[in-house]
Amino acid sequence: MTSTSDTATPRSRKGVDGWRWTGRIFLTIMILYTALPMVWMLLTSIKSGFAAMQFPPQWWPTEPTLASYRKLLDPQNSVGQDFLRFFWNSLFVSFVTTVLAVVVAVPAAYAFSRFRFPGRKFLFFAVLLRNMFPAVIFLVPLFILMRVLGLVNTHGSLILTYLTFGLPLAIWLLKGFYDNIPIQLEQAARIDGATRFQAFLLIVTPLSVPGIIATAIYSFIGAWNEYIYAATFLTKNEQLTLPVGIQRFFSENTTDFPGLMAASFIMSVPVVVLFLVLQKYFVRALTEGAVKH
Amino acid sequence: MAEVVLQHVMKYYGSMAAVNDVNFTVNHGEFVALVGPSGCGKTTTLNLIAGLLPMSGGDIKIGDRIVNDLDPKDRDIAMVFQNYALYPNKTVFQNLAFPLQMRKLPKDEINRKVQEAAKVLDITHLLERKPRELSGGQQQRVALGRALVRDPAVFLMDEPLSNLDAKLRVQMRSEIKRFHQDLNATIVYVTHDQLEAVTMADKMAVMNGGLLQQYDTPAQVFANPVNMFVASFIGSPAMSLVPLDVATVDGKTVLTSAEGWNLPLSDANARKVAGASSRKVVLGARHSTIKLHKSQVAGSVPSKVYTVEPTGDITFVQAFLSGAIVNISLPPTASVAPDEMVWLEFDQERIHLFDGETEMALRAA
Amino acid sequence: MTTLAGHANAPRGSIPARPSILQQMWTSRADYLYVLPAIVVMLIVIAYPIYYTIELSFFKTPPGLQLRDKIFVGADNYTAILSSEVFWRVTINTVIWTLASTLIAFVLGYGAALALHRDFAGRAVLRAILIIPWVISAVAASYIWKWMYHSDFGIIGQVLVQFGFTDRQPNFIDNVHTVLPSLIVVNIWREFPFAMIMIMAGLQTVPEQLLRAARVDGASTWQRFWHVTFPHLRGVSTVTILLLAVANFNSFIIPWIMTGGGPSNASHIWITHIYELAFGRQRWGVAAAYSVLLFVILMALGYFYVRALSGNEKEQGA
Numbered sequence: 001m002t003s004t005s006d007t008a009t010p011r012s013r014k015g016v017d018g019w020r021w022t023g024r025i026f027l028t029i030m031i032l033y034t035a036l037p038m039v040w041m042l043l044t045s046i047k048s049g050f051a052a053m054q055f056p057p058q059w060w061p062t063e064p065t066l067a068s069y070r071k072l073l074d075p076q077n078s079v080g081q082d083f084l085r086f087f088w089n090s091l092f093v094s095f096v097t098t099v100l101a102v103v104v105a106v107p108a109a110y111a112f113s114r115f116r117f118p119g120r121k122f123l124f125f126a127v128l129l130r131n132m133f134p135a136v137i138f139l140v141p142l143f144i145l146m147r148v149l150g151l152v153n154t155h156g157s158l159i160l161t162y163l164t165f166g167l168p169l170a171i172w173l174l175k176g177f178y179d180n181i182p183i184q185l186e187q188a189a190r191i192d193g194a195t196r197f198q199a200f201l202l203i204v205t206p207l208s209v210p211g212i213i214a215t216a217i218y219s220f221i222g223a224w225n226e227y228i229y230a231a232t233f234l235t236k237n238e239q240l241t242l243p244v245g246i247q248r249f250f251s252e253n254t255t256d257f258p259g260l261m262a263a264s265f266i267m268s269v270p271v272v273v274l275f276l277v278l279q280k281y282f283v284r285a286l287t288e289g290a291v292k293h
Numbered sequence: 294m295a296e297v298v299l300q301h302v303m304k305y306y307g308s309m310a311a312v313n314d315v316n317f318t319v320n321h322g323e324f325v326a327l328v329g330p331s332g333c334g335k336t337t338t339l340n341l342i343a344g345l346l347p348m349s350g351g352d353i354k355i356g357d358r359i360v361n362d363l364d365p366k367d368r369d370i371a372m373v374f375q376n377y378a379l380y381p382n383k384t385v386f387q388n389l390a391f392p393l394q395m396r397k398l399p400k401d402e403i404n405r406k407v408q409e410a411a412k413v414l415d416i417t418h419l420l421e422r423k424p425r426e427l428s429g430g431q432q433q434r435v436a437l438g439r440a441l442v443r444d445p446a447v448f449l450m451d452e453p454l455s456n457l458d459a460k461l462r463v464q465m466r467s468e469i470k471r472f473h474q475d476l477n478a479t480i481v482y483v484t485h486d487q488l489e490a491v492t493m494a495d496k497m498a499v500m501n502g503g504l505l506q507q508y509d510t511p512a513q514v515f516a517n518p519v520n521m522f523v524a525s526f527i528g529s530p531a532m533s534l535v536p537l538d539v540a541t542v543d544g545k546t547v548l549t550s551a552e553g554w555n556l557p558l559s560d561a562n563a564r565k566v567a568g569a570s571s572r573k574v575v576l577g578a579r580h581s582t583i584k585l586h587k588s589q590v591a592g593s594v595p596s597k598v599y600t601v602e603p604t605g606d607i608t609f610v611q612a613f614l615s616g617a618i619v620n621i622s623l624p625p626t627a628s629v630a631p632d633e634m635v636w637l638e639f640d641q642e643r644i645h646l647f648d649g650e651t652e653m654a655l656r657a658a
Numbered sequence: 659m660t661t662l663a664g665h666a667n668a669p670r671g672s673i674p675a676r677p678s679i680l681q682q683m684w685t686s687r688a689d690y691l692y693v694l695p696a697i698v699v700m701l702i703v704i705a706y707p708i709y710y711t712i713e714l715s716f717f718k719t720p721p722g723l724q725l726r727d728k729i730f731v732g733a734d735n736y737t738a739i740l741s742s743e744v745f746w747r748v749t750i751n752t753v754i755w756t757l758a759s760t761l762i763a764f765v766l767g768y769g770a771a772l773a774l775h776r777d778f779a780g781r782a783v784l785r786a787i788l789i790i791p792w793v794i795s796a797v798a799a800s801y802i803w804k805w806m807y808h809s810d811f812g813i814i815g816q817v818l819v820q821f822g823f824t825d826r827q828p829n830f831i832d833n834v835h836t837v838l839p840s841l842i843v844v845n846i847w848r849e850f851p852f853a854m855i856m857i858m859a860g861l862q863t864v865p866e867q868l869l870r871a872a873r874v875d876g877a878s879t880w881q882r883f884w885h886v887t888f889p890h891l892r893g894v895s896t897v898t899i900l901l902l903a904v905a906n907f908n909s910f911i912i913p914w915i916m917t918g919g920g921p922s923n924a925s926h927i928w929i930t931h932i933y934e935l936a937f938g939r940q941r942w943g944v945a946a947a948y949s950v951l952l953f954v955i956l957m958a959l960g961y962f963y964v965r966a967l968s969g970n971e972k973e974q975g976a
Contacts, residue, residue, distance in 0.1 A: 019879045023773035027784065030770050033847065034788050040813055041802045053811045056820060104695045111692030135910065136932045137949040140714070140942060141707035164704065184378035187345050190365040191372045191449075192439070193395030206382050225795035227911050232937065243797035247915065250801070257805050264798035275793045276786055283855060 045069070045261035052257045068262035079249075083263065085238060086245035091270075093155050093241055094223040097162040101170050101219035102212055104163065109174030110200060114183065135165075135228045146233060157233045158241070162223040170215045177211030178204070213281045221271045242267045295356030295369075295446040295479060296321045297342060303350035304337055304503075311337045313503040314351075319447075319496075322477045324470075326490035329500035330526070335483045336451055338500070342481060343449050344368050356446055366395070371440035375452040377432045379424035385411075385435050386420040392443045410442040430461045437472065450482045454489065466493060487527050491515065499523050521652040524577050524645060530609060533583075533619040535576045536649060539566050548576060550615040554594045559641040565655040566646060573649025576639070580620040584638040585610065585629070593636035601629055612637065708953070714946035728943065735947035744923060744931070751838060752907065752927040759845045759906040764899055766846065767853025772883075774854075775861050785858075792851035800915035803844040807831050807916075831917050834924040841925055844912050849905070853898050860894035861887070904959060928952060 044052055045068055047061040074080035142161060143152070151157035181204055189199035205212075227243040234240055240248065246263050250256065275282065297319040304312035312334045319325045327335040340346045342353055344365040353360055360368050371392070379388050389410055393403040411417045414434045424432055433453065440448055453469070454462045470493050473480055484490055490497045491511040499506045499514060499522075507519045511527075518524035524532045537548040540555070546563035547555040556576070558566060566574055586593055596612040596619065603609075603625060610621045610629055614637065621637070629635065646655040715735055717728035739745050774785055791799065806813050807830040815827040830840040864887050872882045910929045913919060919926035919934060926934075928948065936945035 020776075023776070026769050027773045030766065030773075030850075031784060031787060034791055034851075037799075037802050037806060037847065038790065040806060044805065057811070057813060057816050107692040107695065111690075115692070135908070136929050136936075137711055137952065138704070138707040139933075140936060140946070141710035144710070145702070145706060160702075164702075182376060182378065184374045184376055185380060187340075187343070187365070188372065188374060188378040188439075189380075189391070189395075190345065191343060191368075191370060192392035192443070193366040195364065195366065198395070203380055221793060225797070227795070227797050227915075228933075243795055246801075247797060257808075257811075260801050261805065264801050267798050268794040271793050271795070272790055275789070279786060279789070283859070 041261045041265055045258055045265050047258050049256060049258055053255075068256075068258045069266070071259065072262055072266060082237070082245065082249065083266075086240055086242045087266070089155065089239060089245075090224055090242040090267075093158050093162070094220050096155075097159050097166065097223040098216050098219040100159065100163050101166050102216055105167055105170040105174055105215055106205070106208075106212065108167075109171045110178050110204065112171065113175045113178035114186075139228070139232050142229075143232060151233075153234060153236055153239060155239065158223075158226070158230055161229050161233075162219070162226060166219045166222045170219060173218065174208065174211045174215055177208045181207050210281045210284060213278055214284070217274055217278050217282055220274060224271050296323075296354075297447055297479065297481060298354040299338075299342070299351070300354075301351035302338070302341060302348060302353060304334070304341055304346065305349040310503045312341065315500075315503075315505045317498055317505060317508045319479060319481055322479055324473045324478075324480045324482065324493060324495045326494035326497045327481065327483045327500060328487055328490040328497055328526075329485065329506075331485055333500040334503040335485075335498075335500050339449055339451055339481060339483045342447075343370060343372055369446040370449055371443050371445040371447075372449040372451065373436045373440050373453045375455055377424070377436040377453075377456075379432055379435055379439075381424055383423075384420065385416065385422055385424070385427070385438075388424070388435060389420075389438050389442050392439060396443075406442050410438045413441065414438045429457050430465065433457060433461075433465055437469070441472075441476075446479065448478050448480045450480065452484055453482075455484070455486070469493065488529060491527065499526060501526075517654070518577075518645065519654050521575060521577070521647050524647070524654075528579060530580055530620040532577050532579050532645070533614075533617065534647070535578075535614050535617040535619065537574055537576055537615060539569065539572045539574050548574060550594070552595070552615050556594055556639070557592060561657060562641055562644065562646060564657045568655055569646075569648045570650045571648075574655070575647040575649050575652075577645035577647060578619070578639055578643070580609065580622040582640045582643040583619065583621045584640075585612075585621050585623060585627070586636040586638060589636045590638060593638040596635055596637050598629055598631050598633045598635055601631060711946050711949045711953075714942060715950045717943045717946075719940065719942040731943065735943045736951075739944060739947055739951070744926075747923050748926045748928060748931045751923075751925065754838060755842060755845070755909065755927050756903055756906045758839075758842050759849065759909075760899060760902045762842075763846045763849040763902055764853045764895075766850040767855075767898075768857050768895075770850065770854045771857035771861060774858065788854060789851045791848050792855075796848060796911035797915055799844060799848050800912050803847070804831070804916050807840060831925075832921055834921055837917060837921065837925045841913055841916060844916070845906065845909065848912075849902060853902060856894055856898040856901075857891060860891045864890045900959070900962065904956070907956070907959070 043059075043061060046064045046066065047058065048063065048065055048067065051058055051061055051063065071077065071079050072083045075084055138161075142157075146152045146157040146160075149157075151160065185203050185207075186196075186199040189203045190196060194202060225243065226241075227247075230241045230244045231247070234244065237245075237248075246260070246267065250260050250263070253259065299315055299317050302312055302315045303310065315334075315338060317325075327338055329335050337346065341348050342355075344360065344363060348361060355368055355370065379385075380391065383391065386407060389407045390403050393406060398406075407420075408417070411420055414437060416431065416434050416438060419427060419431060419435070424435065427435065436453065450469075454465055457465060466489060469482075472478070473493075482490075482494065494511060496509060497511050497514055498508045501522050507514055507523045509517075514523060514527055518527060518532075521534060525534060537550055537556070540547055540549040542549075542555055542557075545557055546566055547557045548566075549555045584593075589595070594614065596614045599611045599613055599618060601608060601610050606625060608623045608625050608627055608629075610623055612619050612621060612635060619637065623629065647653065648655055714728070716730060716732060718731045718734070719728045770788055774781055774788075807815075809815075809829040809832060810827060812827070812830070814830070815824075818824050819827055828836070831837050868886050868890075869882055872886050877885060908929060909927065910933065913925050913927060913930050914933065917925045919930045923931075932945050932948045932952070935941045935948065
């Protein structure tokens with residue numbers, strides 16, 4: 001910047017600074033709004049039950065303790081046994097859901113991206129419209145359906161449900177990726193001697209790995225956090241997933257806030273870690289899938 | 294190597310005919326260019342030959358087989374794409390090996406063939422690189438290599454040079470031509486650039502609006518365009534087309550302009566004009582066949598200079614004639630100024646005459 | 659040798675009959691295989707429930723009876739709903755909840771995306787922190803905030819008391835007047851990151867040249883935003899708002915875990931109310947009728963959703 005342009009536009013320079021400061025202040029407030037509840041969760045979880053309920057509050061725990069975590073993660077006592085079983089159940093359901101979601105969504109998204117078959121547009125919007133309807137509407141009929149299929153009180157009922165409910169967005173995200181892979185690559189492969197399916201498997205699939213990862217994270221997080229179906233379809237204690245298990249457990253132990261906060265923290269760790277490690281794929285998927293559509 | 298025959302080939306998109314009753318035969322070892330403006334159906338035609346699109350009607354023969362219902366992989370063809378379509382996650386070696394792997398060739402044979410192809414195209418030192426690490430020209434060579442390695446019956450090329458810069462394009466043009474001569478390959482080559490078609494092809498198929506306009510050697514297409522579209526599409530600068538009326542003055546057939554001048558026609562040309570469906574006739578002339586005079590000579594017509602473009606060895610002049618613009622080439626020594634009045638003399642042997650209604654070339658009856 | 663095809667307007671060769679829809683479907687039958695798994699799963703888990711819900715809404719299911727012994731009552735369930743006071747209370751709550759959550763989450767997300775768009779040190783870290791609430795489970799979020807709102811030991815109330823804003827620890831979620839806004843704050847906490855991600859993605863598609871051109875033309879920061887960025891993001895914004903609105907309309911976990919709809923229905927929204935009718939009070943018929951009404955509203959929203967999406971598609975020329 002030369003001095004002439006500085007003097008020529010003093011107003012706009014001031015304006016730029018003004019906006020920049022507005023942005024900074026706004027960001028600070030948003031960070032506080034976002035982070036303070038999480039910080040408070042952590043601080044509470046390392047307090048004793050007594051220290052958590054003091055007035056005025058202990059901002060910083062005077063005697064930090066990992067007792068709550070020890071209790072939840074100890075396979076020797078009954079609380080720990082339950083909690084670890086819930087954790088394992090959640091992990092199993094989420095993992096199987098994720099694998100199946102990828103297996104089903106990949107060919108569907110590819111077809112929506114590439115083929116021009118009759119009804120394609122209608123099908124795509126039907127898939128998207130699925131997003132519109134709340135879980136509650138499906139609860140009773142699905143419960144009956146699961147009984148017919150003999151899946152009540154099994155993790156299969158949850159996996160089947162999560163699969164369908166995660167599919168629309170998964171397909172949407174993946175379709176964006178496929179749209180960005182030039183069709184000439186497949187044409188070249190088919191001329192080089194590949195069948196349509198080989199072209200898809202050998203050429204397109206390796207290129208869509210980032211999209212598949214994004215789809216997988218999305219499915220995993222969705223299944224891990226789901227509450228309403230798990231609360232309805234499962235009644236046996238040993239099959240509960242984490243969100244329901246925690247809710248059942250703490251509706252009986254209403255004052256154990258450090259324990260509740262520790263449980264909430266442990267429940268959040270897998271998804272947050274997964275998200276932080278793979279977030280670039282996720283944001284990219286949204287960019288390419290959702291925005292460009 | 295084999296010949297390719299298209300018979301009554303049709304392709305509809307909805308009710309729009311993208312390729313409309315196209316017939317031509319590419320003989321064994323021939324280099325044929327499909328040329329036309331964008332949207333003329335040339336790439337669609339190529340994709341039909343490749344089997345990447347289903348046909349709406351007609352037959353395509355490659356060699357002795359009708360291939361209408363064959364998958365691309367079973368047609369014994371290779372294709373080079375405009376954006377090269379190199380597999381981005383494979384190395385150059387793997388790209389070249391892919392078509393051979395698909396044909397389940399033994400490993401050592403794949404290795405040998407890839408090395409051979411790489412040597413021919415001078416890309417041996419690039420074999421371990423990924424496509425994104427290559428320059429445009431190198432990618433182009435790899436794409437050619439992937440087609441070459443298979444030893445297919447027919448090579449299909451879809452605007453393979455249009456993503457290269459001007460200098461590289463000229464170089465690759467001669468390389469592809471050389472490639473054709475060395476292999477005696479049958480090649481169908483799509484381009485929108487008429488210069489590429491004229492310089493490289495044994496024959497060119499000029500397309501417009503889904504219809505095949507003319508199929509002949511470049512020299513024939515250049516010398517005897519069948520209609521005004523072909524006349525204006527082939528050659529640079531384009532052939533000048535001047536709409537005029539036919540009249541008879543003193544028993545002789547002349548072309549008359551609203552500007553008030555008459556151009557007498559030779560007997561041969563007068564016979565051609567006699568076959569026109571109405572009095573409207575379009576006069577066509579290439580820039581090199583028009584003489585420019587500073588003063589009136591016999592048989593010349595008055596015109597006004599619009600622009601003068603020196604290019605070094607030739608100076609191009611654009612001039613107004615009866616409401617149309619005429620291109621004339623002059624030696625660089627000529628001195629002409631914009632807005633100057635000049636007289637144009639047409640070479641009666643080399644002018645083209647088109648029917649003003651049907652736009653078809655007029656031929657002696 | 660020369661082939662004459664005539665000129666472009668010359669009469670065409672005979673045009674073969676266009677294939678019918680069924681023929682087209684038959685020729686592209688292989689393509690359907692790719693979508694088949696998705697469609698089968700969808701049909702089982704979506705079409706059947708919708709049919710069943712509509713059927714059930716015309717029946718009564720007295721407590722103690724098996725579901726299959728339902729009694730046909732015609733449209734009674736619908737008239738009962740529309741004439742009940744709770745219905746209107748819950749509807750007003752739902753409207754407030756949906757509108758407030760959607761708009762505030764969108765504005766906050768939009769602002770955060772703009773503030774994060776400029777490159778600065780630590781931007782990636784800030785972005786990650788801001789997205790975390792969206793990733794963690796709504797159950798965990800509900801418990802965290804329930805603890806912060808606690809009537810005796812809640813940190814928010816204690817801070818207010820400590821700084822002298824109030825004498826007594828306020829009781830946020832056991833108070834008919836404060837409960838809904840308090841829950842909306844939690845909901846926004848979880849949802850603004852979604853709007854932020856969408857807008858951030860949209861911002862990357864704003865053509866840099868246009869912004870430079872506007873700068874050359876003398877536009878201020880605000881004018882560049884208003885005349886270039888904002889119109890460019892209109893498509894993404896519409897989709898984001900619609901997605902948020904639908905998600906909020908369908909919210910369940912936060913009100914259900916934090917208050918169960920109380921006190922005295924002050925935080926009941928449609929979904930929690932339907933859930934309570936069905937699973938709490940076994941009034942399946944009424945709950946089904948509610949669900950059907952919900953369908954109708956959602957279909958209307960869905961119409962705009964599809965229109966916004968296809969409008970977007972046209973703009974992108976895809």
